[in-house]
Amino acid sequence: MKEQQNKFLDLENTEKTLYIRILIWAYNKQEKGFTRQELKEAFDLNNDQGLWVEKIFHSNMPTSENLIDHLDYKGNANSQLFIISAKGTSAAIDYLNLKEAEKSSKRAEKIAIISIAIGVIVGLAQIIVTICYK
Numbered sequence: 852m853k854e855q856q857n858k859f860l861d862l863e864n865t866e867k868t869l870y871i872r873i874l875i876w877a878y879n880k881q882e883k884g885f886t887r888q889e890l891k892e893a894f895d896l897n898n899d900q901g902l903w904v905e906k907i908f909h910s911n912m913p914t915s916e917n918l919i920d921h922l923d924y925k926g927n928a929n930s931q932l933f934i935i936s937a938k939g940t941s942a943a944i945d946y947l948n949l950k951e952a953e954k955s956s957k958r959a960e961k962i963a964i965i966s967i968a969i970g971v972i973v974g975l976a977q978i979i980v981t982i983c984y985k
Contacts, residue, residue, distance in 0.1 A: 869894065871946060873904060877919055877935040878943035884922050884932040909933070918942060 908919040918939035923932045
């Protein structure tokens with residue numbers, strides 16, 4: 852049970868999930884949009900994965916909950932153009948902000964450790980100098 856919880860909490864694995872990869876990919880294509888075929892080719896989706904993506908990102912029930920919305924038809928009726936929705940953009944930005952905060956916190960942690968180490972070294976040096984030159 853703990854292994855499953857750790858798996859879901861591991862951000863390294865999260866970045867590799869299809870959901871996050873598609874969300875960020877769609878976010879990067881927000882101005883020009885994309886077709887289902889481009890999405891399928893970009894992630895080498897099989898039929899089951901394609902159905903999952905359709906259900907998760909573009910379910911049509913209700914449309915305000917969609918992460919990806921239909922924009923227009925590209926060339927012919929069989930080639931629909933999609934864009935990331937406001938909700939999808941918000942989710943992508945939230946994820947990207949989380950990743951940035953993670954980087955910042957790791958940097959702050961390193962700086963704190965270095966500061967503590969310098970403080971300990973200076974403290975020990977003061978003690979040694981005090982003992983030696985007393």
